[in-house]
Amino acid sequence: MSETGPPAPVVVHRVGPERAADVVTVVHAAFGARPVLDPPSTATDETVESVAATLAEHRGLLAVSGSVPVGAMLLEPAGHLLRMRRVSVDPHAQGSGVAGALVGAAERVAEEEGYDGTVLAARAELPATVDFWGHLGYDELQREGTWLTLAKALPVHVEAATADDTRQLGKRLASVLRAGDLLILSGDLGAGKTTFTQGLGEGLGVRGAITSPTFVISRVHPSLADGPALVHVDAYRLGGIEELDDLDLDTSLDEAVTVVEWGEGVAEGLAETRLEVSITRTVGGDPTGEDDVRHVRFIPVGARWIGAGLHQALA
Ligand SMILES: Nc1ncnc2c1ncn2[C@@H]1O[C@H](COP(=O)(O)OP(=O)(O)O)[C@@H](O)[C@H]1O
Numbered sequence: 001m002s003e004t005g006p007p008a009p010v011v012v013h014r015v016g017p018e019r020a021a022d023v024v025t026v027v028h029a030a031f032g033a034r035p036v037l038d039p040p041s042t043a044t045d046e047t048v049e050s051v052a053a054t055l056a057e058h059r060g061l062l063a064v065s066g067s068v069p070v071g072a073m074l075l076e077p078a079g080h081l082l083r084m085r086r087v088s089v090d091p092h093a094q095g096s097g098v099a100g101a102l103v104g105a106a107e108r109v110a111e112e113e114g115y116d117g118t119v120l121a122a123r124a125e126l127p128a129t130v131d132f133w134g135h136l137g138y139d140e141l142q143r144e145g146t147w148l149t150l151a152k153a154l155p156v157h158v159e160a161a162t163a164d165d166t167r168q169l170g171k172r173l174a175s176v177l178r179a180g181d182l183l184i185l186s187g188d189l190g191a192g193k194t195t196f197t198q199g200l201g202e203g204l205g206v207r208g209a210i211t212s213p214t215f216v217i218s219r220v221h222p223s224l225a226d227g228p229a230l231v232h233v234d235a236y237r238l239g240g241i242e243e244l245d246d247l248d249l250d251t252s253l254d255e256a257v258t259v260v261e262w263g264e265g266v267a268e269g270l271a272e273t274r275l276e277v278s279i280t281r282t283v284g285g286d287p288t289g290e291d292d293v294r295h296v297r298f299i300p301v302g303a304r305w306i307g308a309g310l311h312q313a314l315a
């Protein structure tokens with residue numbers, strides 16, 4: 001094998017104590033190369049025994065390039081979140097996507113095992129590291145001295161076989177919503193955005209039928225109890241989000257749950273905190289069918305959704 005050839009692709013494995021020696025080697029290499037902080041990291045104190053003990057209980061991830069270990073992390077449950085610890089990339093392998101591959105693998109593990117999201121501790125003295133997590137969608141949950149707790153709520157994917165299932169999904173989501181929440185619904189015309197919103201309205205207990213308005217772009221449905229109102233905006237025909245500002249909404253959005261029905265793929269770059277709900281038809285499904293499977297994907301954006309119970313309510 002040529003030493004100057006391109007590096008072998010990075011593969012991430014879920015590992016137990018049998019790989020403790022490899023994991024500890026990568027952790028020592030990564031943390032040994034970092035500037036010494038105050039208080040110093042305890043990662044370099046890890047031994048094969050201490051890592052093996054953690055791996056035996058919760059397992060971890062090992063990234064290899066060819067047969068060479070280049071990255072590692074330990075995984076630990078933290079309530080509804082999966083905690084990533086000792087996130088390590090060998091300094092020689094930095095900049096080759098190892099960290100991103102590890103985090104992607106950890107998020108998949110968390111999703112498969114039904115966690116709400118992932119969490120980690122980072123040090124404010126390492127701004128490049130904090131930026132890295134920010135780019136991956138991690139938000140600051142808490143700050144104690146220079147210790148930051150960063151977390152990300154994970155998407156939830158559900159199939160709705162019938163129009164009523166889609167309505168029930170909206171109703172179940174309503175149980176975790178509160179005033180000030182913004183939902184962006186995307187999907188083609190007829191995907192089921194209004195159907196979903198009807199369930200939301202039912203769950204929130206608001207007044208008035210939720211329909212697809214022909215001329216009216218937005219409608220306020222006041223709560224029948226003392227909960228938040230539902231502001232329903234059909235922006236399908238709106239030119240852009242700026243036009244939303246021109247709408248004369250007499251209810252403050254802070255006091256309502258706001259739902260915007262939107263076309264495909266325009267939700268990006270809206271409010272910093274939002275829940276994106278994307279509804280798609282099954283390829284090859286019967287477009288005229290009364291009850292036809294929809295894929296509903298909930299993508300939480302912002303710290304608001306961490307620990308909000310989305311997964312429990314929807315999955
Ligand atoms: N699984 C499903 N989920 C939602 N709607 C469905 C489903 N199967 C069939 N439908 C039908 O598709 C249509 C969806 O319409 P609507 O909710 O107004 O879509 P949109 O608001 O996205 O344009 C309704 O006629 C509904 O009965």
Ligand SMILES: [Mg+2]
Nearest residue numbers: 193194212261
């Ligand atoms: Mg609609």
